Amino acid sequence: MVLLGSALERLRLKYHSLNRIRKRHGWVEVYHRLRDRWLPERGQPRPIEVPPLVELLAGLPTRIRRYDRLNGGALIVDLLEENLDVLILAGCGMVSATLAATPRLGCVNGHPAILPGARGVDVLEWCLIEGRPFGITAHLVAPQVDAGPILLRLPIQPDPGESLPEFRQRVVVLQAEVVAEAACRLASGNETRIQHDLGQSRLYYATTHAQRQQAIAIYHARFGV
Amino acid sequence: MLHFLVDSWPDRLRPGVEATILELGLRMGRPLVIHRHPSSIPADGYVIRYGWDSGWPLRSPSGVDLPVVRAAWTGQGSWKAIRQSERVLWAAVDPPHVDVVSGAHDLLTFGHERRCCIPERDRLGRIMPHSGHWFEENLQLEPLLEHNADYLITLLDSRRLAGMPRSNPWGPGKFAVSITHDVDGPRLHSLFALARSAFLGFLRHNAAERESFAWGVLSRMLGKEDPYWCFSRWMTLERLLSARSTFFFYPGPSQPFRRHRNDPHYDPRSARFQAQMRTLAEGGWEIGAHTGIREDAHDGYAVARSRLEKWRGLGQVAGVRAHYWAIDWAKPWQSWRKMAVAGFQYDASLNPMTIGYRGGSMLPRIASAFWPGFGQRPFVAIPTAFMDAYLVPRAAGLQPNEISQRTERVLAGAARAGGLVVLDWHVRSLANFATFAGYLGPLLDILTRMRRDGDCRFLTLSEVATEWTAYAQHLFRGFGTEARDHGFGCRPDCRKREHLPAADRAQPAATGLPSASGTPGLGPGTTATEVPFA
Numbered sequence: 065m066v067l068l069g070s071a072l073e074r075l076r077l078k079y080h081s082l083n084r085i086r087k088r089h090g091w092v093e094v095y096h097r098l099r100d101r102w103l104p105e106r107g108q109p110r111p112i113e114v115p116p117l118v119e120l121l122a123g124l125p126t127r128i129r130r131y132d133r134l135n136g137g138a139l140i141v142d143l144l145e146e147n148l149d150v151l152i153l154a155g156c157g158m159v160s161a162t163l164a165a166t167p168r169l170g171c172v173n174g175h176p177a178i179l180p181g182a183r184g185v186d187v188l189e190w191c192l193i194e195g196r197p198f199g200i201t202a203h204l205v206a207p208q209v210d211a212g213p214i215l216l217r218l219p220i221q222p223d224p225g226e227s228l229p230e231f232r233q234r235v236v237v238l239q240a241e242v243v244a245e246a247a248c249r250l251a252s253g254n255e256t257r258i259q260h261d262l263g264q265s266r267l268y269y270a271t272t273h274a275q276r277q278q279a280i281a282i283y284h285a286r287f288g289v
Numbered sequence: 290m291l292h293f294l295v296d297s298w299p300d301r302l303r304p305g306v307e308a309t310i311l312e313l314g315l316r317m318g319r320p321l322v323i324h325r326h327p328s329s330i331p332a333d334g335y336v337i338r339y340g341w342d343s344g345w346p347l348r349s350p351s352g353v354d355l356p357v358v359r360a361a362w363t364g365q366g367s368w369k370a371i372r373q374s375e376r377v378l379w380a381a382v383d384p385p386h387v388d389v390v391s392g393a394h395d396l397l398t399f400g401h402e403r404r405c406c407i408p409e410r411d412r413l414g415r416i417m418p419h420s421g422h423w424f425e426e427n428l429q430l431e432p433l434l435e436h437n438a439d440y441l442i443t444l445l446d447s448r449r450l451a452g453m454p455r456s457n458p459w460g461p462g463k464f465a466v467s468i469t470h471d472v473d474g475p476r477l478h479s480l481f482a483l484a485r486s487a488f489l490g491f492l493r494h495n496a497a498e499r500e501s502f503a504w505g506v507l508s509r510m511l512g513k514e515d516p517y518w519c520f521s522r523w524m525t526l527e528r529l530l531s532a533r534s535t536f537f538f539y540p541g542p543s544q545p546f547r548r549h550r551n552d553p554h555y556d557p558r559s560a561r562f563q564a565q566m567r568t569l570a571e572g573g574w575e576i577g578a579h580t581g582i583r584e585d586a587h588d589g590y591a592v593a594r595s596r597l598e599k600w601r602g603l604g605q606v607a608g609v610r611a612h613y614w615a616i617d618w619a620k621p622w623q624s625w626r627k628m629a630v631a632g633f634q635y636d637a638s639l640n641p642m643t644i645g646y647r648g649g650s651m652l653p654r655i656a657s658a659f660w661p662g663f664g665q666r667p668f669v670a671i672p673t674a675f676m677d678a679y680l681v682p683r684a685a686g687l688q689p690n691e692i693s694q695r696t697e698r699v700l701a702g703a704a705r706a707g708g709l710v711v712l713d714w715h716v717r718s719l720a721n722f723a724t725f726a727g728y729l730g731p732l733l734d735i736l737t738r739m740r741r742d743g744d745c746r747f748l749t750l751s752e753v754a755t756e757w758t759a760y761a762q763h764l765f766r767g768f769g770t771e772a773r774d775h776g777f778g779c780r781p782d783c784r785k786r787e788h789l790p791a792a793d794r795a796q797p798a799a800t801g802l803p804s805a806s807g808t809p810g811l812g813p814g815t816t817a818t819e820v821p822f823a
Binding site for chain 1: 504508511513522525526719722726730
């Protein structure tokens, strides 16, 4: 079963994301964030568009249900009714402890960085800025952000000639594969759990426009693309 | 059988003493008989004497004399919490004597509230759980009445008790859980709710209410289901638990001008509410009356009950809970009397405005035990230990660890001792966002713990009232020699007058518990018009 946020939920998620940016960096950064997404600067590659999930799932024996509110009681009760073993998070936003407790075995999240390491958001950019290694981690969801026990890790590097948007897109695909593998191991009881030592990690917040430009420049300098 | 001898008490005090003995006896879990004179006690009976004076010799040499602190019964005593290893007693103390029966009476008549809580009450007469040494010592978390009963058991001969297995009202090794829902404001899409959220959100700068307003407007514009109309989800959740709960609907004011401004803002006569009530009732959920804040003062209970029964159309409405817990806080028994006369079976308005018990007991009390005319239809007062907002830190004004500790203490006490846990989660709180963010988690945590413990039974409140009443009628075998024929509110024709003390034989027979003076039960320091138990 796939639970998709409704248009209302997507709107809410986007609003809260931009609101967090506004609180941290101000309205100018909100403007830059929106412009970078929809109107990239000349010479900068556009983000790669992917088909809607509904299209990707067409023809597959998968139930799709829409929810209006992540962490809302309606969704939580629906999840309890499904009596799930494992719940996989795929870019839905931050879930509450109550929601994360609904599946019997656990809630699995994919993080586009190696943990312990860079926790939080925009971690690809932060890894470039801070010189941290690239990778993907699947972990169990815990009350703190990206702090749960680690199930699976996959170090990765950009392919020769791979642009930053292409690398980012490949990270997304690999993230899905890593999360799926970790979820299958968890469901079958074959998972390996590594406790996340938060002392070795750092929580990162949304980047500014200048920091994103810096990250792009570092990527160009390191990988010549 | 435990034979309680309550002898030589002044007439004005005896009904209160006997009602207290009844409540303690029910919590001791053994069949009991109450005697006024030693001559009615069987020769081999095990006697627990609580006598005003010890002039009369016990007919049976087997038994125990409980100390009586007379000053406590005449309004001059002092009560205190006595902490033993794992329990707290509430007793009148006159060293070296510890009178737990008087302590129990003090709890049942809410005497402790008059002395131990802050003297100021809010505009509704309620006691806020801020200060006063009752709350400073967290005594509201202790099932004091049950502890007093346990203490009495420790005083008894264990060899005699061995032949009297302890009964549990909910079944061997079980405790009871009742989920309830106050239907206060189940529609975010209503103009009132949106206006209220807008006012609080933008003029009072409440971020959560702003979010509620925004979500309400957007979801309404997009034709989404009302996020506060959570009835079907509650039913789904409770089906997963194999449970049924009680929904308290506001029946409207008994008179239009009696509506309090804080009463729920919906018209229960609307088709949507009527349909929802029928859906719940047909599915086995209980419907109760959530009476308005002014209804107690204006005795609107009969109107409330008749309206709901007419709308629901499926039979009797057994229970009531006052909005804002707004029964008569100074004299709850007067509210219960009104409710009982209106035909209700139970009241669920006992709550100390925080997590815990009001009145010191986790179990129901037979408020009508010795009311004349109520022997065949007892009225039960049921404590509510948890309400949703009391477990959310920002709403309760408590730290998360304080809430967690208090919750654990209450749950552990109930599970250990065959208790009852009543949960009150408003219908809209299942929305779990904005104003009600974080309201659902504590309930799920409690329910998960209950199911993990494995020994709980989920009951509606009417089932609680019915089972408690049946339990009480099973244990309480009545008065005097003809105990087998007596019970609550025994009928006049079943009393053998030759077994009564001379003073009582002079009075005409009556239902319930007659007193020599003819006045119903009085507690210490009360007048004839203030009736704790009748």
